[in-house]
Amino acid sequence: MRILTFTSLYPNDMDPRLGIFVKNRMCAFDALDGVSRTVIAPVHYVPLLGFSKGTRFYRNNHIHLQENQDGIAVWHPRYLTLPGTNFINVADAMAKAGEKCLPDAYPDDEDFDLVDGHYLYPDGVAAYHLAKTHTKPLVLTARGSDVNYWMEQDKPRTAILEALAYARKIICVSQALKDRLIGHGVPAEKLTLLLNGVDPTFFAAAHSAEIEKNHLITVGNLVPLKGHRYILEALVKLPQCRLTIIGTGEQEGRLKALAKKLDISPRVTFLSHVPHADLPRYYAAAHCSILMSSREGMPNVVLESLAAGTPVVATNVGGIPEVITAENGILLPERNADALVDAVNSALAHPWNRQQISQNMRPLNWPETAKALRQIFTDAL
Structure with missing residues (x-):
């Protein structure tokens, strides 16, 4: 089972705590037999602002394009954004950045079986574009503000619903998120509740x-x-x-x-x-x-x-x-x-x-979460 994880919420050498909850879940998955994984975690940049010390754009400029985390290849392709404007479709920019690094991430005719997208917008929409382009199954994870905020905005909601329609499985980290997605018309049979875990x-x-x-x-x-x-x-x-x-x-x-x-x-x-x-x-x-x-x-x-x-x-x-x-x-x-x-x-x-x-928290652990995740991926495949 070869999984391509796509999300901007993933640790890097400049921000080791970014999206640590995503990495923790997927590292537990990596420990299972018969699975392999590659990560594409796009990084946004803005011309000129990347030279301004103390800004996130400056830090982003210093993130390595590729790194190895616990034996997993993690790629950080750049995509352009212009804060405060709508000139650039961020999801499209993220997808194009991911597409450019795929030949290096999967050389020698290697391939992936499934796209694992975290956070519905813009990450999940970009993951949808990649999955559709390569005719691969897609599993998306709804994590919070992607549902509670972005789905209340007209254009993002339209793009998210298109991605959700393509996805074979949608993971919700709380019942509240699942209920909200059902309220947006997402079929309940596509939705799976899978809480975050801890060690x-x-x-x-x-x-x-x-x-x-x-x-x-x-x-x-x-x-x-x-x-x-x-x-x-x-x-x-x-x-x-x-x-x-x-x-x-x-x-x-x-x-x-x-x-x-x-x-x-x-x-x-x-x-x-x-x-x-x-x-x-x-x-x-x-x-x-x-x-x-x-x-x-x-x-x-x-x-x-x-x-x-x-x-x-x-x-x-x-x-x-x-x-x-x-x-x-x-x-x-x-x-x-x-x-x-x-x-x-x-x-x-x-x-x-x-x-x-x-x-009382012991049942809510990453290894059990990983087993449930593998079953979700298996069902999607």
Whole structure:
């Protein structure tokens, strides 16, 4: 079974955490017998902006065209975008970039059996163009904003529905995403629920970490939809707490300025880059973790926190209520600082069974996810 994974959400030498949830699932698949895989992970570039240090375009210019990750060939062809314009069809540009590197990715008349596309737009639409051009089966994975945001936009929705019509199987990482796609008219028999996984052993190994009283943690990109500002505003009314924020993004400077304005900077630690292997001990040392997203698919940060035994306080959106229960966390009635203050105070006072929280996550592991994935691919073929 020769799989071509196509997605822009895949780690590279400049951003080793990008799309780590995609890589983790597929690495578990790679460990199965009788399978092989190649990755095409296109990288966008903009002329001139690529020379501006500190921008993502500058970093993208320094990503190697081809690399080997854990024995898997990963290709990073470039495609042109012009931010803020509609002159370029991004999905078409990604597909053309992928097409150009196929002769090098599959030399000597080698071929692939199936295209495995992650994130419906623009990645999944580009994966559809590749699969259709080469008359190959297509399996797409819906992951969150591709359904919750892009399918609410007219042109992207039309392109996504065309790709979904061609796809033989569509994987949804939460029931909420599956329900939304059914609402868009996608046949239910095409849709398969397959939650993200975690490595329970990897996260349970951090249980020896000493829990720091009143220590809060949030992990995620520093972008508006993640709602970090609500956490900072809540911290003003939680004078006993300190907060660690792990992540990078466009709002980093703004959030640091807000922490200073609110006079809470001494109690807030910003950590831009934490190796994935170090995350378990950060989760395990926290009293609870927080996620204030406005929309989600099935966030791995919630699964990882629970696998480490750390309860979660989160917004009631997307697939989050499918895994958060009264035994492992608190769902917010509203997305604001006041609701968060009340929830955090309740979480700090609650006698959580952290060992049980972790234990309950053991069935949701990557090896079992990989076996289910292979069956989905087999059915598609």
